[in-house]
Amino acid sequence: MMACHFLRALFRIQQTSTSSSSSGRSRRIRRAAYASMAYSAGTRRAWSRALLRKLRSRARLRFPRRLSRAATPQRRDMDQAQVLRKLVPGGPSMDDCKLLEETADYIRCLTTQVRLMQTVMDSISS
Amino acid sequence: MSSRRSRISEEEINELISKLQSLLPETRRRGAGRASSAKLLQETCNYIRSLRREVDDLSDRLSALMETMDNNSAEAEIVRSLLRS
Numbered sequence: 001m002m003a004c005h006f007l008r009a010l011f012r013i014q015q016t017s018t019s020s021s022s023s024g025r026s027r028r029i030r031r032a033a034y035a036s037m038a039y040s041a042g043t044r045r046a047w048s049r050a051l052l053r054k055l056r057s058r059a060r061l062r063f064p065r066r067l068s069r070a071a072t073p074q075r076r077d078m079d080q081a082q083v084l085r086k087l088v089p090g091g092p093s094m095d096d097c098k099l100l101e102e103t104a105d106y107i108r109c110l111t112t113q114v115r116l117m118q119t120v121m122d123s124i125s126s
Numbered sequence: 127m128s129s130r131r132s133r134i135s136e137e138e139i140n141e142l143i144s145k146l147q148s149l150l151p152e153t154r155r156r157g158a159g160r161a162s163s164a165k166l167l168q169e170t171c172n173y174i175r176s177l178r179r180e181v182d183d184l185s186d187r188l189s190a191l192m193e194t195m196d197n198n199s200a201e202a203e204i205v206r207s208l209l210r211s
Binding site: 003007010011013014017022023025026027029030033034080081083084087088096097100101103104106107108110111113114117118119120121123124125 | 138139142143145146149164167168170171173174175177178180181182184185186187188189190191192193195203204206207
């Protein structure tokens, strides 16, 4: 389950980061967040498979930055679909139908992860 | 891309679009309207970006919190969270 994986990762991070910089720890936590999301969906979803591939390649987790308003045409459906494809892991290889399905699942997973992190925050700081 | 789209029915796309719409938070949904799928996609993109920002933000805050805790209390809190979830 997502919670177990994330909490165990947090525990490991707490144990192993002593003098490491705060931003290094923050990056590890962020990576753990995306890892626990990917593991919870497993290989069932295209977005999680793509995310797992990215994590396993040990590449740094980079996400596309927000395009400037000038660069983003906001009128036609297809253009917005292209923007969405860049935001969902594995997006570029999905057709429109698949993209919408995967996006819905990805959003559900992201919101669950955010809620989990908020819960952990609340219980640690109380 | 457009040739693949013709194999998928309009109905299926609409169904998926409304499913997506139901996932967006209320405040973002109000402006979208059923007619404008472009607007909905835009709201979806914005929502994903804001969720990612939240993950980043919470990671920073968790990191700062963990820094101020000694190992014993950190373990205790994390284990307690585990048991509660």
